[in-house]
Amino acid sequence: xxxxxxxxxxxxxxxxxxxxxxxxxxxxxxxxxxxxxxxxxxxxxxxxxxxxxxxxxxxxxxxxxxxxxxxxxxxxxxxxxxxxxxxxxxxxxxxxxxxxxxxxxxxxxxxxxxxxxxxxxxxxxxxxxxxxxxxxxxxxxxxxxxxxxxxxxxxxxxxxxxxxxxxxxxxxxxxxxxxxxxxxxxxxxxxxxxxxxxxxxxxxxxxxxxxxxxxxxxxxxxxxxxxxxxxxxxxxxxxxxxxxxxxxxxxxxxxxxxxxxxxxxxxxxxxxxxxxxxxxxxxxxxxxxxxxxxxxxxxxxxxxxxxxxxxxxxxxxxxxxxxxxxxxxxxxxxxxxxxxxxxxxxxxxxxxxxxxxxxxxxxxxxxxxxxxxxxxxxxxxxxxxxxxxxxxxxxxxxxxxxxxxxxxxxxxxxxxxxxxxxxxxxxxxxxxxxxxxxxxxxxxxxxxxxxxxxxxxxxxxxxxxxxxxxxxxxxxxxxxxxxxxxxxxxxxxxxxxxxxxxxxxxxxxxxxxxxxxxxxxxxxxxxxxxxxxxxxxxxxxxxxxxxxxxxxxxxxxxxxxxxxxxxxxxxxxxxxxxxxxxxxxxxxxxxxxxxxxxxxxxxxxxxxxxxxxxxxxxxxxxxxxxxxxxxxxxxxxxxxxxxxxxxxxxxxxxxxxxxxxxxxxxxxxxxxxxxxxxxxxxxxxxxxxxxxxxxxxxxxxxxxxxxxxxxxxxxxxxxxxxxxxxxxxxxxxxxxxxxxxxxxxxxxxxxxxxxxxxxxxxxxxxxxxxxxxxx
Amino acid sequence: xxxxxxxxxxxxxxxxxxxxxxxxxxxxxxxxxxxxxxxxxxxxxxxxxxxxxxxxxxxxxxxxxxxxxxxxxxxxxxxxxxxxxxxxxxxxxxxxxxxxxxxxxxxxxxxxxxxxxxxxxxxxxxxxxxxxxxxxxxxxxxxxxxxxxxxxxxxx
Numbered sequence: 001x002x003x004x005x006x007x008x009x010x011x012x013x014x015x016x017x018x019x020x021x022x023x024x025x026x027x028x029x030x031x032x033x034x035x036x037x038x039x040x041x042x043x044x045x046x047x048x049x050x051x052x053x054x055x056x057x058x059x060x061x062x063x064x065x066x067x068x069x070x071x072x073x074x075x076x077x078x079x080x081x082x083x084x085x086x087x088x089x090x091x092x093x094x095x096x097x098x099x100x101x102x103x104x105x106x107x108x109x110x111x112x113x114x115x116x117x118x119x120x121x122x123x124x125x126x127x128x129x130x131x132x133x134x135x136x137x138x139x140x141x142x143x144x145x146x147x148x149x150x151x152x153x154x155x156x157x158x159x160x161x162x163x164x165x166x167x168x169x170x171x172x173x174x175x176x177x178x179x180x181x182x183x184x185x186x187x188x189x190x191x192x193x194x195x196x197x198x199x200x201x202x203x204x205x206x207x208x209x210x211x212x213x214x215x216x217x218x219x220x221x222x223x224x225x226x227x228x229x230x231x232x233x234x235x236x237x238x239x240x241x242x243x244x245x246x247x248x249x250x251x252x253x254x255x256x257x258x259x260x261x262x263x264x265x266x267x268x269x270x271x272x273x274x275x276x277x278x279x280x281x282x283x284x285x286x287x288x289x290x291x292x293x294x295x296x297x298x299x300x301x302x303x304x305x306x307x308x309x310x311x312x313x314x315x316x317x318x319x320x321x322x323x324x325x326x327x328x329x330x331x332x333x334x335x336x337x338x339x340x341x342x343x344x345x346x347x348x349x350x351x352x353x354x355x356x357x358x359x360x361x362x363x364x365x366x367x368x369x370x371x372x373x374x375x376x377x378x379x380x381x382x383x384x385x386x387x388x389x390x391x392x393x394x395x396x397x398x399x400x401x402x403x404x405x406x407x408x409x410x411x412x413x414x415x416x417x418x419x420x421x422x423x424x425x426x427x428x429x430x431x432x433x434x435x436x437x438x439x440x441x442x443x444x445x446x447x448x449x450x451x452x453x454x455x456x457x458x459x460x461x462x463x464x465x466x467x468x469x470x471x472x473x474x475x476x477x478x479x480x481x482x483x484x485x486x487x488x489x490x491x492x493x494x495x496x497x498x499x500x501x502x503x504x505x506x507x508x509x510x511x512x513x514x515x516x517x518x519x520x521x522x523x524x525x526x527x528x529x530x531x532x533x534x535x536x537x538x539x540x541x542x543x544x545x546x547x548x549x550x551x552x553x554x555x556x557x558x559x560x561x562x563x564x565x566x567x568x569x570x571x572x573x574x575x576x577x578x579x580x581x582x583x584x585x586x587x588x589x590x591x592x593x594x595x596x597x598x599x600x601x602x603x604x605x606x607x608x609x610x611x612x613x614x615x616x617x618x619x620x621x622x623x624x625x626x627x628x629x630x631x632x633x634x635x636x637x638x639x640x641x642x643x644x645x646x647x648x649x650x651x652x653x654x655x656x657x658x659x660x661x662x663x664x665x666x667x668x669x670x671x672x673x674x675x676x677x678x679x680x681x682x683x684x685x686x687x688x689x690x691x692x693x694x695x696x697x698x699x700x701x702x703x704x705x706x707x708x709x710x711x712x713x714x715x716x717x718x719x720x721x722x723x724x725x726x727x728x729x730x731x732x733x734x735x736x737x738x739x740x741x742x743x744x745x746x747x748x749x750x751x752x753x754x755x756x757x758x759x760x761x762x763x764x765x766x767x768x769x770x771x772x773x774x775x
Numbered sequence: 776x777x778x779x780x781x782x783x784x785x786x787x788x789x790x791x792x793x794x795x796x797x798x799x800x801x802x803x804x805x806x807x808x809x810x811x812x813x814x815x816x817x818x819x820x821x822x823x824x825x826x827x828x829x830x831x832x833x834x835x836x837x838x839x840x841x842x843x844x845x846x847x848x849x850x851x852x853x854x855x856x857x858x859x860x861x862x863x864x865x866x867x868x869x870x871x872x873x874x875x876x877x878x879x880x881x882x883x884x885x886x887x888x889x890x891x892x893x894x895x896x897x898x899x900x901x902x903x904x905x906x907x908x909x910x911x912x913x914x915x916x917x918x919x920x921x922x923x924x925x926x927x928x929x930x931x
Contacts, residue, residue: 010869017877018865018884020812020852027811106797183816183824183878183912233814233878234912266817487876487913660872660918667915668875694821694910702906702916 072219079308161295161330165286184233274346314352400652446741455622466520482522503566528726541602669731786854
């Protein structure tokens with residue numbers, strides 16, 4: 001094996017990003033490009049009586065105005081329930097009613113103000129539980145119900161599990177709306193050519209599915225649509241769906257006969273981009289005195305908003321955590337995904353897993369306390385093991401859950417911390433809001449684990465990715481991959497794989513990954529799948545290119561191809577040491593009668609299957625990633641503020657092809673997990689977002705971040721490229737649970753609502769004090 | 776609306792422009808001067824992606840009218856980038872893994888340069904506080920802080 005695998009190599013695209021040369025969606029300028037703007041609904045639920053765009057059309061500089069009259073007949077989206085512009089009914093405050101294209105953004109905005117819309121308000125629905133009741137207003141009356149989908153999963157015998165339990169814990173959880181908060185807001189540029197072919201410059205994560213989705217949304221053939229991905233300034237799941245602004249840009253471009261850009265302001269991003277589903281969950285869990293889990297039962301109610309997205313599939317992941325994180329003999333999981341007039345929700349990094357891991361892992365902590373077991377020991381006793389199939393049908397191959405837990409526990413210096421917090425707790429017997437002897441700050445530690453797909457996730461017919469490796473006459477290598485770079489470093493990791501096979505450096509490789517007219521199909525960048533799936537595809541393509549190289553080099557060197565290796569840009573004969581430059585091999589193969597170029601193709605679709613549509617069982621991923629975190633917190637009992645002092649993160653990543661990139665995923669994931677735990681919430685009242693800016697939607701800053709230690713656990717996955725498996729989403733998944741468990745360790749209260757704001761912590765402390773007084 | 780005659784020294788070069796007086800410095804940099812390294816992330820001074828140096832001080836260029844910068848010196852990420860290679864802050868961010876999606880990076884580079892101009896040997900806390908106005912959603916800041924710490928270490 002070469003030396004390039006396992007190296008901490010800088011991202012190949014980093015120098016351009018550091019110097020401002022990189023072209024993001026907001027930087028795209030096409031000749032004659034117009035600026036689009038969208039008029040959103042004034043009511044969360046209303047009938048549109050009249051739309052009058054005549055005044056807007058008369059404004060100088062306005063080149064096109066579109067309304068629902070410009071929509072094609074077809075509906076689009078995961079639930080086929082959406083149209084670019086809304087004609088009869090608006091179902092949320094982000095509903096698009098009309099759009100304009102003008103020569104500059106100010107004129108576009110002015111034109112939007114000239115559009116007259118008459119509404120007849122309809123009874124709104126803002127509560128997911130209300131949505132399920134008889135007589136609730138119907139968001140999509142033609143569906144007959146606000147329940148979009150019910151997920152029902154079970155294994156074992158819940159009754160038996162309950163009977164054999166020595167402890168049973170029950171709790172309710174409430175989880176908030178969360179925004180992706182990518183630094184770059186949503187942006188699209190649409191352009192038609194003389195053939196009527198659409199080119200869409202997009203920040204999508206699913207370029208090929210977007211072709212299909214756009215064809216439905218616009219009534220075009222998929223073959224008439226080309227998606228070019230600009231550099232993407234953060235995605236985190238936002239780009240996993242088609243959203244109305246994309247076909248709206250195309251409708252405007254077609255009508256105006258000019259390219260049209262729509263770029264969201266930050267306000268618009270908070271108001272109109274999707275958010276993570278808020279969830280209410282009721283959990284029951286049991287365990288036996290011997291420290292084994294006996295059962296888990298979860299009911300989750302998800303408010304998906306007015307339209308369905310891929311984010312509605314997140315219960316598939318929630319049930320995976322519920323059914324398969326640790327060995328759980330008896331499980332029942334039910335989830336209802338319901339329509340309301342609230343903001344549209346979508347996929348956010350972790351895809352349901354941060355939610356379910358929060359309730360599963362805080363319940364694990366409660367069980368450990370009830371059984372008087374060490375929380376790490378309890379987890380290890382129940383941990384998944386290598387080479388076992390869970391009752392859900394997940395075929396776990398490599399598994400380092402135990403090692404992850406041991407690694408974070410070793411850093412916890414658990415004994416010292418426990419004694420300390422015990423001593424502190426005994427001091428804490430008075431009402432926390434009243435006078436407390438100094439100090440008011442209590443420390444605690446908490447643990448949580450995570451299970452995540454690590455070898456793709458088959459939620460579509462194909463979970464594949466294609467790759468082509470080309471070597472030109474000068475020995476330069478191009479990797480054309482179907483996969484998408486969203487900042488995570490896939491282009492560098494894939495180049496490392498190709499470089500290792502061909503014996504070149506990553507600087508000798510150009511990665512082409514941004515144009516559906518060029519690159520082979522890929523389902524998209526999601527589910528922590530790119531290193532595993534696109535990595536395997538690139539590896540296959542590189543091996544084929546090398547076979548061709550060795551074939552010709554063997555002729556040149558007059559040796560057997562089996563005795564050749566690729567090294568330092570040369571093909572080397574291993575016995576005598578004779579060598580020939582790669583460039584010379586490429587030319588020799590090309591410039592001769594019947595010559596050909598070096599071109600290796602690879603396609604990888606993992607050996608997995610869609611889950612059964614009734615039982616939801618099946619091996620959705622070719623392998624699974626594991627992780628554990630330890631949080632050390634300080635809770636100020638006077639202010640309720642929780643400060644995380646240290647977060648230790650361990651992830652089983654199979655093999656770290658680029659440890660620096662792996663750490664980047666772990667640390668960045670932690671930033672999102674910390675926000676989910678403590679500060680981030682899109683506050684929605686009667687369908688309206690109340691905090692649409694970074695001043696009021698608080699993501700962690702550099703000053704807020706705790707000390708983070710990233711520990712990479714390598715388990716050498718049998719199917720991963722060089723043993724690697726996915727890591728992208730796990731970084732933030734267990735964080736909220738670890739912090740909540742640490743808060744309990746510090747002050748003895750269980751927070752079941754996120755984020756754990758000072759107000760909520762103080763309220764919990766007050767309640768605890770009141771209960772103690774009553775006793 | 777009457778145009779404003781703006782004189783700016785941008786990256787050491789004097790520029791004269793006729794602008795709409797409502798334009799921010801960020802608008803002028805990105806649209807009139809085609810310097811698109813400063814990024815628009817929020818338009819409210821919260822994210823720091825548009826950070827440039829005005830008269831040597833870091834500012835969020837989305838919050839200041841270009842007309843208010845008349846006669847002043849502006850330094851952008853393009854101006855600190857050498858013809859060949861990278862500025863030490865850029866190099867450190869590249870090598871330490873402080874860049875993922877990169878959207879915040881030019882602003883981060885400018886904020887870090889300003890920080891190091893004021894304080895060539897910052898502590899970790901100094902760097903964390905110094906970059907507090909520059910949001911990043913990818914890296915968790917850990918490697919960015921390490922990179923800025925590394926710039927003046929070991930004679931780099």
